[in-house]
Amino acid sequence: MTQSAAAHKLPATPRRLDPEDAQHALAEVQERLRRQQLVADLVHRQEEGDAKANLVEDLVHRQHEAELKTLLDGLHPADIAFILESLPKDERQTIWKLVSPEHDADVLLEVEDWVRESLIEAMDRQDLVAATGNMDADELADLAPDLPPDVVAEVQKGLTEEERAQLLEAMGYPEDSVGAIMDFEMVRVREDVTLEVVLRYLRRLHELPDHTDQIFVVDRQDKLQGILPLSRLLVSEPETEVRAVMNSDFLTLNPLDSDADAAGAFERYDLVSAPVMDDQGRLIGRVTIADVVDVMREDSQEQALSRAGLQEEDIFAPVSTALRNRAPWLLFNLCTAATASFVASQFEGTVSQIVILAFLMSIVAGIGGNSGNQTMTLIIRALAMGRITGRNLWQLVKRELFVTLMVGLCGSLVAALFAWAISHSIAIALVMMAAMICNMLVGASVGVLVPMVRARFGKDPAMGSSVLLTFATDSLGFFIFLGLATLFLL
Known part of the structure; x- marks a missing residue:
């Protein structure tokens, strides 16, 4: 043990x-x-x-x-x-x-x-060595990319052979993998000992590793045989052998699994910890709920920033840094807004004859954008949770378009009544109604396609999605509304 x-x-x-x-x-x-x-x-x-x-x-x-x-x-x-x-x-x-x-x-x-x-x-070199000298291998691996190489080398000298091997192993995994977030603090026992022996062993420890809800049962080659929940250890007879009460049906993770997939498994199965096994079935670490909560929080923050085309930055960073972070997508947004304005300018004659259209077209564009944003949020979350596959994609698209159509019919009736109230024209009200339904369908289509296409090419599905959605619903919204007005009102 x-x-x-x-x-x-x-x-x-x-x-x-x-x-x-x-x-x-x-x-x-x-x-x-x-x-x-x-x-x-x-x-x-x-x-x-x-x-x-x-x-x-x-x-x-x-x-x-x-x-x-x-x-x-x-x-x-x-x-x-x-x-x-x-x-x-x-x-x-x-x-x-x-x-x-x-x-x-x-x-x-x-x-x-x-x-x-x-x-x-x-911090000077001496302070850095002192601060990191007592860290566990998995914690040191988290900081290693930000530490000077000579500090990492100095700290490695104070590690045991086992800790040095663990550090090198943890640093070798991709950033967003299970191996990068797993820790090596865990209690392992053999299956041929009694629970009384296990209890005596636990009493000799100063304390259990954080979030220990189960003990891992391994053989002499460290191959995982089962898990022994602490609750079962406490309520079973001390003379019972571990193999008689251990659980052989358990979830395991591979170090190359995505940390997002691991977070989904923890959420789905209400886990506190899970073992990490290599391809040979050997126990090499574990992932705890604390690690998973950090992953969920970071993913949520990254997704919120990505939708606005931003990367994480110091809120007090120099202006030059902030400009490099924000300017590209803002300039792109400026181009999209200019495109929408250009589309509207092509119908100058229509707007000059029916001035009320200038007040109504912003409603068409805004509602289309909001509708598409709802669809896009659902799709991005479903992608993050791994719920979208090739088999259910078309069904999901049809469902979103149908829901948008139903909502559009209800909302467009209200919009048509408003348009009639301020224009006293049935024709304008009908054009308003048709344009709103069409633009909401455009928003829903873009809300599905943009995240799916980006995910298909291995890109962040949330990156800049709101900017692209606004571009589509503004430009096409103006084109649809003013185009219908030109056809049926002039």
Whole structure:
């Protein structure tokens, strides 16, 4: 029986705050930094070389630092990470210097990637080695891409052969794979021992690895034979052998599986942990619910940013960085908007004769875009969950078009009544009704096709999808509405 590694422990003193308390702590930090800056500004207004003013500034600065350090020492690393992510870079570095060295490793693991890079840049080599020296192999693998190579090499010297092999293995898997998020902390037992022996072994451990809900049963070649839930261990007779009560029907993951697929399995089967096996059936790690929650959160954030054509960035990043991130899709959006305006300009004669059309065509475009956005959101989520296949694709397309048609019929009646009320023309109301139904169908079609085509070519189905949808529903919406008006109203 072996435990692959000691559980990584968080500091015992700090406590986790709820979101409101974390925001309150952030407000306190910002207030103390503001007061410190006010004192510095007052001193700078004094005559240059005023020793008394400089002494006052130094004393106040030390007092503020002491208060900030006391506040930070009472926080959980996750809450310190939240504060660092919410501060501009200069203030972030000031606070980072006050964080206790014993918390450095945990904070680096908690912060977002774009903050972690700036924190690591502010640390010297010795501090980095000290912060990462006690990390587990899977945690070190998470940070390795952001660490200087010489620091990684120095930390590797302090690892055991087993830990070094685990680190190299974890670093060798693709970023979005199960192997990249699995950890090596787990309890393993043999199937030919009694539960009493297992219980005695567990009592000798300082603590169980986080999220341990089951013990893995392996043979002498580390091939997984079954799992022993802790609940079954506690309620079964101590004299019973492990093989008699272990569960041989269990879900396993491969290190090359997608982390999104693993997250879907955890959600579907209400898992707390799952073993990871290589192609030879050997147990090489496990994935826990904590890892899966991080994957779900990151995927959700990436999807929300992708739909607007954005990549993750520091909210306090320099303007040049923000421009490089946002400008391409905004320029593309400008081109699409110009195209829509050009389409509308081709019907200048129609609009000049029936001015009311200029007020109604924005409704047609807007409703088509909203309808398509609903369809697109459902499709992107279904793709993320793996629910769309070649067999059900056409059925899904027909369903979305039918639903959109039914909703369009109901909504277009309301729109037609509105158009009649302000124009007193049955013909305009009917054109409005037909154009809205057609544009809603356009929106639904684009909402299905754009994510599906991007996914088919291995691209992020959410990237820029809203921009493309707006382009289609605006341009075609104006064309359909003004084209029908030209045909039937002039």
